[in-house]
Amino acid sequence: MSRLLHRLTVILVSLLFALPLLWMIQTASLADGAPSLAAFAALWQDDFLPLLGNTLLIAVGAALLSLLMAFLAAYGLVRYRFPAGLDKLFLLLVLMIKMMPPIVIAIPLYDLMNQTQLLNTRLGLVLSYQIYTLPFAIWMLLGFLREVPLEIDEAGALDGANLGRRLWYIVLPLCAPGMVATLIFTSLLGWNEFMFSLLFIHTPDRFTLPLYIARGMTEDGTVWNSLMASGLIASLPMLLLAGYLQKYLLRGFSMGLK
Numbered sequence: 001m002s003r004l005l006h007r008l009t010v011i012l013v014s015l016l017f018a019l020p021l022l023w024m025i026q027t028a029s030l031a032d033g034a035p036s037l038a039a040f041a042a043l044w045q046d047d048f049l050p051l052l053g054n055t056l057l058i059a060v061g062a063a064l065l066s067l068l069m070a071f072l073a074a075y076g077l078v079r080y081r082f083p084a085g086l087d088k089l090f091l092l093l094v095l096m097i098k099m100m101p102p103i104v105i106a107i108p109l110y111d112l113m114n115q116t117q118l119l120n121t122r123l124g125l126v127l128s129y130q131i132y133t134l135p136f137a138i139w140m141l142l143g144f145l146r147e148v149p150l151e152i153d154e155a156g157a158l159d160g161a162n163l164g165r166r167l168w169y170i171v172l173p174l175c176a177p178g179m180v181a182t183l184i185f186t187s188l189l190g191w192n193e194f195m196f197s198l199l200f201i202h203t204p205d206r207f208t209l210p211l212y213i214a215r216g217m218t219e220d221g222t223v224w225n226s227l228m229a230s231g232l233i234a235s236l237p238m239l240l241l242a243g244y245l246q247k248y249l250l251r252g253f254s255m256g257l258k
Helices: 002-028 038-045 048-079 083-099 102-115 122-128 130-146 150-158 163-174 176-192 195-200 209-214 224-244 246-256
Strands: none
Touching: 002 224, 038 048, 038 224, 048 083, 048 122, 048 130, 048 163, 048 176, 048 209, 048 224, 083 130, 102 122, 102 130, 102 195, 122 130, 122 195, 130 176, 150 163, 163 176, 176 224, 195 209, 209 224, 224 246
8 A cells, every 4th residue: 555655656746746847748749739740940041050060069068067177176175174264164155156046147247248258158158157066066076975984095005106196096985976066057057047048148059048048038928839839849858868967866875975
Protein backbone atom coordinates (compact mmCIF):
# COMPACT_ATOMS: atom_id res chain seq x y z
CA MET A 1 0.00 0.00 0.00
CA SER A 2 2.77 2.41 0.94
CA ARG A 3 4.64 1.60 -2.29
CA LEU A 4 1.50 2.31 -4.37
CA LEU A 5 0.96 5.59 -2.53
CA HIS A 6 4.59 6.53 -3.17
CA ARG A 7 4.25 5.82 -6.91
CA LEU A 8 1.02 7.79 -7.16
CA THR A 9 2.65 10.72 -5.41
CA VAL A 10 5.63 10.62 -7.78
CA ILE A 11 3.29 10.51 -10.81
CA LEU A 12 1.17 13.41 -9.56
CA VAL A 13 4.20 15.56 -8.75
CA SER A 14 5.75 14.76 -12.15
CA LEU A 15 2.53 15.73 -13.92
CA LEU A 16 2.38 18.94 -11.91
CA PHE A 17 5.88 19.92 -13.02
CA ALA A 18 5.17 18.82 -16.60
CA LEU A 19 2.03 20.96 -16.97
CA PRO A 20 3.87 24.16 -18.04
CA LEU A 21 5.84 22.18 -20.63
CA LEU A 22 2.68 20.51 -21.98
CA TRP A 23 0.96 23.89 -22.16
CA MET A 24 3.89 25.33 -24.11
CA ILE A 25 3.82 22.41 -26.57
CA GLN A 26 0.08 22.75 -27.10
CA THR A 27 0.25 26.52 -27.60
CA ALA A 28 3.22 26.32 -29.98
CA SER A 29 1.43 23.68 -32.09
CA LEU A 30 -1.66 25.78 -32.72
CA ALA A 31 -2.31 28.52 -35.27
CA ASP A 32 -5.73 30.16 -35.37
CA GLY A 33 -7.09 27.31 -33.29
CA ALA A 34 -5.91 24.57 -35.67
CA PRO A 35 -2.92 22.23 -35.31
CA SER A 36 0.07 23.68 -37.11
CA LEU A 37 3.87 23.69 -37.00
CA ALA A 38 4.08 27.09 -38.66
CA ALA A 39 5.62 28.67 -35.55
CA PHE A 40 8.54 26.21 -35.63
CA ALA A 41 8.99 26.66 -39.39
CA ALA A 42 9.11 30.43 -38.91
CA LEU A 43 11.96 30.04 -36.41
CA TRP A 44 13.98 28.06 -38.94
CA GLN A 45 13.53 30.82 -41.51
CA ASP A 46 14.26 33.63 -39.04
CA ASP A 47 17.93 32.92 -38.25
CA PHE A 48 17.01 31.35 -34.93
CA LEU A 49 19.77 28.73 -35.00
CA PRO A 50 22.66 31.26 -35.31
CA LEU A 51 21.23 33.08 -32.28
CA LEU A 52 21.02 29.75 -30.46
CA GLY A 53 24.70 29.12 -31.12
CA ASN A 54 25.53 32.69 -30.13
CA THR A 55 23.75 32.29 -26.79
CA LEU A 56 25.39 28.93 -26.16
CA LEU A 57 28.84 30.37 -26.81
CA ILE A 58 28.28 33.32 -24.47
CA ALA A 59 26.63 31.33 -21.66
CA VAL A 60 29.17 28.49 -21.63
CA GLY A 61 32.07 30.93 -22.05
CA ALA A 62 30.89 32.98 -19.07
CA ALA A 63 30.38 29.79 -17.03
CA LEU A 64 33.86 28.44 -17.82
CA LEU A 65 35.52 31.76 -16.98
CA SER A 66 33.67 32.07 -13.67
CA LEU A 67 34.40 28.41 -12.89
CA LEU A 68 38.14 28.94 -13.35
CA MET A 69 38.29 32.08 -11.20
CA ALA A 70 35.90 30.71 -8.57
CA PHE A 71 37.90 27.48 -8.25
CA LEU A 72 41.10 29.38 -7.51
CA ALA A 73 39.34 31.79 -5.15
CA ALA A 74 37.52 29.03 -3.24
CA TYR A 75 40.71 26.97 -2.95
CA GLY A 76 42.56 29.93 -1.47
CA LEU A 77 39.75 30.63 0.98
CA VAL A 78 39.61 26.99 2.11
CA ARG A 79 43.34 26.22 2.31
CA TYR A 80 44.95 29.44 3.54
CA ARG A 81 44.54 31.53 6.67
CA PHE A 82 43.77 35.22 6.34
CA PRO A 83 44.47 37.84 9.02
CA ALA A 84 41.70 39.74 10.79
CA GLY A 85 38.94 37.68 9.21
CA LEU A 86 39.60 39.02 5.72
CA ASP A 87 38.31 35.78 4.20
CA LYS A 88 34.91 36.23 5.89
CA LEU A 89 34.85 39.88 4.80
CA PHE A 90 35.61 38.84 1.22
CA LEU A 91 32.80 36.27 1.24
CA LEU A 92 30.43 38.87 2.66
CA LEU A 93 31.32 41.31 -0.11
CA VAL A 94 30.85 38.57 -2.71
CA LEU A 95 27.43 37.78 -1.25
CA MET A 96 26.47 41.47 -1.28
CA ILE A 97 27.42 41.74 -4.95
CA LYS A 98 25.28 38.68 -5.72
CA MET A 99 22.30 40.14 -3.86
CA MET A 100 22.66 43.61 -5.37
CA PRO A 101 20.20 44.41 -8.19
CA PRO A 102 22.19 44.45 -11.45
CA ILE A 103 20.47 47.65 -12.56
CA VAL A 104 22.43 49.46 -9.83
CA ILE A 105 25.69 48.98 -11.72
CA ALA A 106 24.24 48.97 -15.24
CA ILE A 107 25.08 52.61 -16.02
CA PRO A 108 28.71 52.62 -14.77
CA LEU A 109 29.24 49.22 -16.40
CA TYR A 110 27.86 50.56 -19.68
CA ASP A 111 30.25 53.51 -19.50
CA LEU A 112 33.19 51.20 -18.74
CA MET A 113 32.37 48.89 -21.63
CA ASN A 114 31.96 51.85 -23.94
CA GLN A 115 35.43 53.12 -23.01
CA THR A 116 37.00 49.69 -23.52
CA GLN A 117 35.13 49.13 -26.83
CA LEU A 118 33.38 46.04 -25.50
CA LEU A 119 29.85 47.20 -26.29
CA ASN A 120 27.99 45.04 -28.79
CA THR A 121 30.55 42.22 -28.45
CA ARG A 122 30.30 38.65 -27.18
CA LEU A 123 33.37 39.18 -25.00
CA GLY A 124 31.68 42.14 -23.34
CA LEU A 125 28.70 39.97 -22.41
CA VAL A 126 30.92 37.15 -21.14
CA LEU A 127 32.73 39.59 -18.85
CA SER A 128 29.58 41.38 -17.68
CA TYR A 129 27.89 38.06 -16.85
CA GLN A 130 30.55 37.50 -14.19
CA ILE A 131 28.50 39.77 -11.95
CA TYR A 132 25.87 37.02 -11.93
CA THR A 133 27.94 33.90 -12.20
CA LEU A 134 31.19 34.49 -10.29
CA PRO A 135 29.74 35.12 -6.79
CA PHE A 136 27.41 32.15 -7.21
CA ALA A 137 30.26 29.89 -8.33
CA ILE A 138 32.52 30.94 -5.44
CA TRP A 139 29.92 30.17 -2.80
CA MET A 140 28.94 26.91 -4.45
CA LEU A 141 32.51 25.63 -4.84
CA LEU A 142 33.36 26.43 -1.22
CA GLY A 143 31.26 23.52 -0.01
CA PHE A 144 32.81 21.09 -2.47
CA LEU A 145 36.41 22.10 -1.78
CA ARG A 146 35.90 21.80 1.96
CA GLU A 147 35.15 18.11 1.39
CA VAL A 148 38.65 17.53 -0.06
CA PRO A 149 40.85 16.40 2.88
CA LEU A 150 43.80 18.64 3.66
CA GLU A 151 45.94 15.55 4.26
CA ILE A 152 45.75 14.59 0.57
CA ASP A 153 47.04 18.03 -0.37
CA GLU A 154 49.87 17.78 2.16
CA ALA A 155 50.82 14.30 0.94
CA GLY A 156 51.14 15.62 -2.59
CA ALA A 157 53.34 18.45 -1.37
CA LEU A 158 55.58 16.00 0.50
CA ASP A 159 55.96 13.99 -2.70
CA GLY A 160 57.31 17.09 -4.43
CA ALA A 161 54.20 18.21 -6.33
CA ASN A 162 53.95 21.97 -6.72
CA LEU A 163 50.69 23.87 -6.31
CA GLY A 164 49.73 23.61 -9.97
CA ARG A 165 50.22 19.84 -10.10
CA ARG A 166 48.29 19.37 -6.83
CA LEU A 167 45.39 21.38 -8.16
CA TRP A 168 45.32 19.57 -11.50
CA TYR A 169 46.01 15.98 -10.45
CA ILE A 170 44.59 15.84 -6.91
CA VAL A 171 42.08 18.55 -6.00
CA LEU A 172 40.34 18.95 -9.36
CA PRO A 173 39.52 15.23 -9.90
CA LEU A 174 38.19 14.92 -6.35
CA CYS A 175 35.79 17.84 -6.68
CA ALA A 176 34.93 17.22 -10.37
CA PRO A 177 31.24 16.43 -9.64
CA GLY A 178 30.93 19.74 -7.82
CA MET A 179 32.63 21.52 -10.69
CA VAL A 180 30.14 20.00 -13.14
CA ALA A 181 27.18 20.98 -10.96
CA THR A 182 28.52 24.53 -10.71
CA LEU A 183 29.11 24.65 -14.47
CA ILE A 184 25.49 23.70 -15.17
CA PHE A 185 24.02 26.28 -12.82
CA THR A 186 26.29 29.10 -13.96
CA SER A 187 25.50 28.21 -17.58
CA LEU A 188 21.81 28.51 -16.74
CA LEU A 189 22.38 31.94 -15.23
CA GLY A 190 24.07 33.13 -18.42
CA TRP A 191 21.56 31.38 -20.67
CA ASN A 192 18.58 33.16 -19.09
CA GLU A 193 20.20 36.59 -18.65
CA PHE A 194 18.20 39.40 -20.25
CA MET A 195 19.01 42.84 -18.91
CA PHE A 196 22.71 43.12 -19.80
CA SER A 197 22.02 41.64 -23.23
CA LEU A 198 19.35 44.27 -23.78
CA LEU A 199 21.64 47.11 -22.69
CA PHE A 200 24.93 46.07 -24.28
CA ILE A 201 23.92 44.39 -27.57
CA HIS A 202 22.65 46.62 -30.38
CA THR A 203 22.69 44.60 -33.60
CA PRO A 204 20.10 41.80 -34.15
CA ASP A 205 22.65 39.27 -35.44
CA ARG A 206 24.34 39.32 -32.02
CA PHE A 207 21.15 38.99 -29.97
CA THR A 208 20.85 36.30 -27.33
CA LEU A 209 17.78 34.08 -27.16
CA PRO A 210 16.04 35.98 -24.32
CA LEU A 211 16.12 39.10 -26.52
CA TYR A 212 14.79 37.17 -29.50
CA ILE A 213 12.00 35.58 -27.45
CA ALA A 214 10.98 38.98 -26.09
CA ARG A 215 10.21 40.07 -29.67
CA GLY A 216 7.06 37.95 -29.45
CA MET A 217 5.58 40.58 -27.12
CA THR A 218 4.79 43.77 -29.04
CA GLU A 219 2.54 46.79 -28.68
CA ASP A 220 0.04 45.02 -30.92
CA GLY A 221 -0.20 42.00 -28.63
CA THR A 222 1.57 38.76 -27.82
CA VAL A 223 2.20 36.14 -30.50
CA TRP A 224 1.74 33.19 -28.19
CA ASN A 225 2.52 30.32 -30.56
CA SER A 226 5.77 31.96 -31.68
CA LEU A 227 6.66 32.81 -28.09
CA MET A 228 6.09 29.24 -26.91
CA ALA A 229 7.89 27.67 -29.88
CA SER A 230 11.01 29.76 -29.35
CA GLY A 231 10.84 29.14 -25.60
CA LEU A 232 10.65 25.38 -26.13
CA ILE A 233 13.63 25.23 -28.47
CA ALA A 234 15.62 27.63 -26.26
CA SER A 235 15.17 25.31 -23.28
CA LEU A 236 16.44 22.19 -25.07
CA PRO A 237 20.23 22.79 -24.92
CA MET A 238 20.30 23.27 -21.16
CA LEU A 239 17.97 20.30 -20.62
CA LEU A 240 20.21 18.11 -22.77
CA LEU A 241 23.30 19.34 -20.95
CA ALA A 242 21.78 18.65 -17.54
CA GLY A 243 20.54 15.24 -18.68
CA TYR A 244 23.89 14.22 -20.12
CA LEU A 245 25.74 15.29 -16.97
CA GLN A 246 23.05 14.07 -14.58
CA LYS A 247 25.21 11.52 -12.77
CA TYR A 248 27.86 14.15 -12.07
CA LEU A 249 25.17 16.59 -10.98
CA LEU A 250 23.73 14.13 -8.45
CA ARG A 251 27.20 13.23 -7.16
CA GLY A 252 27.94 16.93 -6.81
CA PHE A 253 24.79 17.50 -4.76
CA SER A 254 25.56 14.56 -2.46
CA MET A 255 29.15 15.76 -2.07
CA GLY A 256 28.13 19.30 -1.14
CA LEU A 257 25.53 18.12 1.38
CA LYS A 258 27.91 15.97 3.42
